[in-house]
Amino acid sequence: MGTSSLQLSSLYTLCLRGLVLVSLMFCSSKTSFGVDGYVMQMMSDCEYSDSNMTDMVYSRRYVFNQEEYVHYDSKIQKHVGNTACGVKNAEAWNKNKDMMAGLLGDVDRYCKYNINLYKPGTIDYKEKPSVQIRSNKMSSSQHQTMLVCYIIGFYPREIKVTWLRNGVKVTADVSYSELLPDGDWTYQIHSYLELTPLSGDSYTCRVEHSSLAEAIEETWDPAMPESKRNKIIIGASGIVLGLVIAAAGLIYYKKKATGRILVPSD
Numbered sequence: 361m362g363t364s365s366l367q368l369s370s371l372y373t374l375c376l377r378g379l380v381l382v383s384l385m386f387c388s389s390k391t392s393f394g395v396d397g398y399v400m401q402m403m404s405d406c407e408y409s410d411s412n413m414t415d416m417v418y419s420r421r422y423v424f425n426q427e428e429y430v431h432y433d434s435k436i437q438k439h440v441g442n443t444a445c446g447v448k449n450a451e452a453w454n455k456n457k458d459m460m461a462g463l464l465g466d467v468d469r470y471c472k473y474n475i476n477l478y479k480p481g482t483i484d485y486k487e488k489p490s491v492q493i494r495s496n497k498m499s500s501s502q503h504q505t506m507l508v509c510y511i512i513g514f515y516p517r518e519i520k521v522t523w524l525r526n527g528v529k530v531t532a533d534v535s536y537s538e539l540l541p542d543g544d545w546t547y548q549i550h551s552y553l554e555l556t557p558l559s560g561d562s563y564t565c566r567v568e569h570s571s572l573a574e575a576i577e578e579t580w581d582p583a584m585p586e587s588k589r590n591k592i593i594i595g596a597s598g599i600v601l602g603l604v605i606a607a608a609g610l611i612y613y614k615k616k617a618t619g620r621i622l623v624p625s626d
Contacts (some may be wrong), residue, residue: 438450
């Protein structure tokens with residue numbers, strides 16, 4: 361039976377921790393442990409900026425009783441001591457070829473392997489926004505109407521929202537809400553446009569996001585009353601629902617008809 365790289369990595373880590381503990385006991389005075397014992401921590405970090413992970417850097421920090429005494433950096437491929445005890449350990453460990461080769465191998469074995477496991481649910485995770493425009497009448501403003509563009513349920517948080525009037529970008533009388541977390545990894549934001557509707561004008565809320573192959577554009581036409589617009593939406597939804605029910609009924613009928621045997625009558 362073969363041994364997996366993860367099993368080897370776990371065994372290697374346990375041996376390394378034992379080596380660290382023994383090194384500490386030799387270079388620390390007995391009084392440094394205190395009556396309450398001691399706490400030793402080993403923290404590993406993986407850092408990269410290139411999506412292909414070609415610039416991956418693996419680092420490991422050794423902390424004894426809340427004090428970092430030595431650290432390893434794959435970029436310089438050696439240990440560096442932070443305390444007198446750490447300097448002694450760094451000098452000894454840097455001469456250990458097997459140990460140094462194992463740490464350098466952790467760039468692939470530990471960092472890249474685990475990042476590829478978690479990327480789909482973290483770094484690469486995306487949700488497309490839903491976009492909707494609503495109009496509100498204004499009484500205490502120089503404008504008659506305020507359009508609100510609701511952009512909901514998107515991730516990651518970076519998003520671009522633009523208002524267009526007859527296809528031309530609008531910057532005056534535009535405002536935005538704060539970016540609001542929805543509590544499920546997604547976000548929402550609202551954009552407001554104050555205007556006085558004119559016949560023939562159309563207003564578009566344009567949303568660009570990394571989850572979209574192309575921008576979403578939701579258009580509001582002042583010539584169409586809000587009530588009529590809502591009726592069209594409800595009517596279209598009803599038609600779609602009716603088609604789904606009809607298709608389901610047809611499938612059910614065909615399945616029932618297939619199981620029947622026709623007997624000729626006298």
